[in-house]
Amino acid sequence: MKLGTAEAASGEVASGYLSVTELPTGQPEQVPVVVVEGEKPGPTVWATGTIHGDEPTGMEAIHEFVDRIRDEQVRGTVVCVPVMNPSGFRTNARTSYYGDEDPNRYFGIDGGSDETPPSVQQLICDRLYEEIRASADAVISLHTSWIATYPYTIRPRVSYGEHRKKAEAAELRDRLVELVDAFGLPVVNQFSADETVQRSLDHTLTGAAIADGIPAFTPELGGRFVVEKDVCEAAVVGLQNVLYALDMVSDPAAGSTTFELPTDDDLKRFVHPHTDTAGIVRYRVREGEWVDSGEVVADIVTPCGETQTQVKVEHSGYVLSRYERVAVYENDPLLDMAVPDDEPLLLNRSD
Ligand SMILES: [Zn+2]
Incomplete structure (x- = not known):
């Protein structure tokens, strides 16, 4: 697989950069990418981090995850984008600085017109999402929340209606439930359907992927600004166990996550x-x-x-x-x- 300058042949790990726009100072704006190409064919999983620039834990979890699976016999392909929002990352801010926009509200939008073209942030999201949609069988969008946070995974709701048959939606839900369970953090369903739309959460990366029939979820890896090592480690274990659930690696991860919110209810x-x-x-x-x-x-x-x-x-x-x-x-x-x-x-x- 080739993504930007990262080209991995069968059995290889390649890293490089994908150009997503031009900066006024003459350089391309680039996101880092790491491609782990298995020796045997199989699903393609995308793991993305730091789309909010003040949330570094996803980036570090991806770094450690790639080191863990580097020497494994992987079936299929793992595509990692450790830093989805390079400008926010440079300034340690949630938003990107081109127009102070939240990048995670611009996925799957047919936005803009001749009179009002899409903002540069939306163009960047369009370009990234085009790559993701073309190959992803699953998407894990790693985030963190407020500083004082218990780690959990947001599980999106799956809808049916004119856009999708009920049986297809039920199958997507079942795949989603399996992968979220494999990840291992406490599971918390997304806001109610109306509130999800009110908050534009249908245009997060996870929301857009679900709309396109790709199982996707959003782990919240503790608090922002700093890497909480125990949560980061739980995410590395979780990522590996998602690959195991998809039959992409032969063994589950060593170690287990200790985070839980015990309840019988969703x-x-x-x-x-x-x-x-x-x-x-x-x-x-x-x-x-x-x-x-x-x-x-x-x-x-x-x-x-x-x-x-x-x-x-x-x-x-x-x-x-x-x-x-x-x-x-x-x-x-x-x-x-x-x-x-x-x-x-x-x-x-x-x-
Ligand atoms: Zn976030």
Whole structure:
């Protein structure tokens, strides 16, 4: 397989760069790529990292993963893009600096017109996604979340309707469930269908791939800015176990992940609670903890330290993340939670 300047013959690992646009200073903007070409034919898996430039853990997990499988007998092809957002990575920022846009909201969009052409970030996403869609049998889009985060995998919902037959959608869902389980982090279903569209999460890399029938998911590898080594190691194990589930390597990964959110229910993402009072937030809970409906999870105090109000949760569930600031305004969210899911993973979108 050849991608940019990385050309790997059978049984080889090649690294190089894919040019995605031109910089005003005369150089090409390039993303790094590593291609692991197995000796035998098989599926093609894409692993991508750092599409938010302040999320380095995916990049490092990919580096270590490639080192692990370098000498394995791989069936099929693994394509890695450790840094999907080079400009955000240079500035340690979530967005790219060409137009301060979130690159992970531009996949699978037929955007632009003659009057309003697509932005350079959208062009870059189009060019990357064209390569991904042409060959991917599975996509793992590695991310991190807020600094205080318990690691988990976001599992997207799969819809059927005029765009896809129910049986095809069910098959895609089953493949997705298998691969997410193989990855090994706690599983949290995507927001409700309406909220997913409201937040443009249908145009993330994962969202676009699912729309195109490619199983794809989004591990959130702890907090941003720094690499949490234990989570990074869990991701390396997870990536290898996804290859094992696809029969691309002969053995599962040595080691296991220790992250779990024990429950019999499917969980879904939920941003809750919000504070109705401005002030200084003092959390009483931390990521990974279960909280019961009615429990006080935070106090809002004045700058002099006097308690103004207590914030309770109205839903039971796990705390996934605490938000990254102590000064809060009216209606600011305080927690990302995983609560019991009341919607199916397989959705009817024909109505
Ligand atoms: Zn991210």
